[in-house]
Structures are given as C-alpha cells and as structure tokens.
Amino acid sequence: MEYKYEVTLSFAGEDREYVEEVAKVLKENNLSVFYDKFEEVNLWGEDLAIYFERLFQRESKYVVIFISQYYRHKEWTNYEVKNAFSRQINDKTEGYILPVRFDDTQLEGLRNTIGYLDARKLSPIKLAQKILEKVRRKHITSSTNNETNKENEKSKEHHLYSTISSENVEIRLYGDY
Numbered sequence: 035m036e037y038k039y040e041v042t043l044s045f046a047g048e049d050r051e052y053v054e055e056v057a058k059v060l061k062e063n064n065l066s067v068f069y070d071k072f073e074e075v076n077l078w079g080e081d082l083a084i085y086f087e088r089l090f091q092r093e094s095k096y097v098v099i100f101i102s103q104y105y106r107h108k109e110w111t112n113y114e115v116k117n118a119f120s121r122q123i124n125d126k127t128e129g130y131i132l133p134v135r136f137d138d139t140q141l142e143g144l145r146n147t148i149g150y151l152d153a154r155k156l157s158p159i160k161l162a163q164k165i166l167e168k169v170r171r172k173h174i175t176s177s178t179n180n181e182t183n184k185e186n187e188k189s190k191e192h193h194l195y196s197t198i199s200s201e202n203v204e205i206r207l208y209g210d211y
Contacts, residue, residue: 040094041066041095041096043057043068045100045102046100047108048102049104049136053158059163060166082110087117096169099111099115099133100134103136103137105136115131131148135150135151135152136153
C-alpha cells in the first residue's frame with residue numbers, strides 16, 4: 035500500500051520544541067513526515083476533523099505518539115490517537131503506533147505491553163535516528179567503530195544515502211533509493 039506519509043507525529047503543543055527537532059532531522063533525511071508546521075498551507079481552510087481522520091486512518095504508514103501529561107488532556111491529541119487506534123483495530127495493523135514517552139502518563143486504549151521509546155533518555159537526534167531505522171529498515175552504521183565501517187564499506191551493496199552527525203558520532207544511512 036502506498037502512503038502519503040511514512041510517519042505522522044502526534045504531540046501536545048507543550049512538547050513542540052523536542053518534536054520539532056525530531057521532525058527536522060526526519061525531513062532532512064527525506065522521510066515523508068507529517069508535522070503540522072510543515073503542513074500549514076495544506077491545513078489552511080480544511081475541516082481538520084475530516085483531514086486528521088483520513089491522515090491517521092489511511093495516509094500514514096506509522097504514527098509516533100509523544101505521550102506526556104499534556105498529551106492525555108488535549109482534545110486534538112485524543113482525537114488523533116483514537117483515529118490511530120481505530121486503524122489498528124480495523125486493519126489489524128500491529129506496530130503502526132510507535133509510542134514515545136516524556137513521562138509515565140498512561141493513555142486509555144494503549145496497552146502497557148506495547149514497546150515504547152523514552153524521550154527522557156534520547157536526544158531528538160537519537161530518536162529521529164531510531165525512527166529512520168524503524169521506517170526504512172535499512173543498514174545503519176556508526177563511525178565510532180572504524181573496523182566495522184571499513185568492512186561495511188567494502189561489502190555494502192547499497193549507496194550512501196545520508197549522514198547524520200551529532201557530537202562525536204556519525205550515522206550513515208545506506209539503501210537503494
């Protein structure tokens with residue numbers, strides 16, 4: 035199935051600073067990402083209830099929900115996550131919802147057995163790298179292990195797609211794009 039977006043980001047406005055950094059890294063790495071600030075013109079004049087229903091139920095391969103005390107109490111985030119749950123139930127799409135936690139807030143409808151990532155332990159760049167890995171399922175290497183990189187350079191059958199650098203770590207993404 036073809037999706038308009040590889041990933042949609044669902045979050046409370048209070049968590050925007052972190053999520054925006056994630057969104058920028060994803061976009062820089064050519065991931066088709068729905069992040070509201072990237073879509074302001076497309077959202078302008080739309081009936082958002084209909085738009086978000088379509089987005090969460092049919093147009094996104096994955097949805098990353100950024101769970102926080104704020105997320106749980108917002109009207110729009112609750113609407114978004116309910117539409118995501120609906121798709122997961124109707125399509126039996128396991129692994130479609132990718133939870134990221136800012137705190138230990140529980141969401142009604144999200145089983146506590148679902149694997150999640152903890153934003154308290156990951157920088158936005160590291161989280162973006164994990165999202166890219168999940169969505170692309172391509173070979174990722176780190177320059178911190180030069181021997182492994184040399185072997186991968188010799189044996190890889192893919193082209194270098196992108197490089198992400200942060201602090202003293204360089205991540206190279208390979209794939210056939």
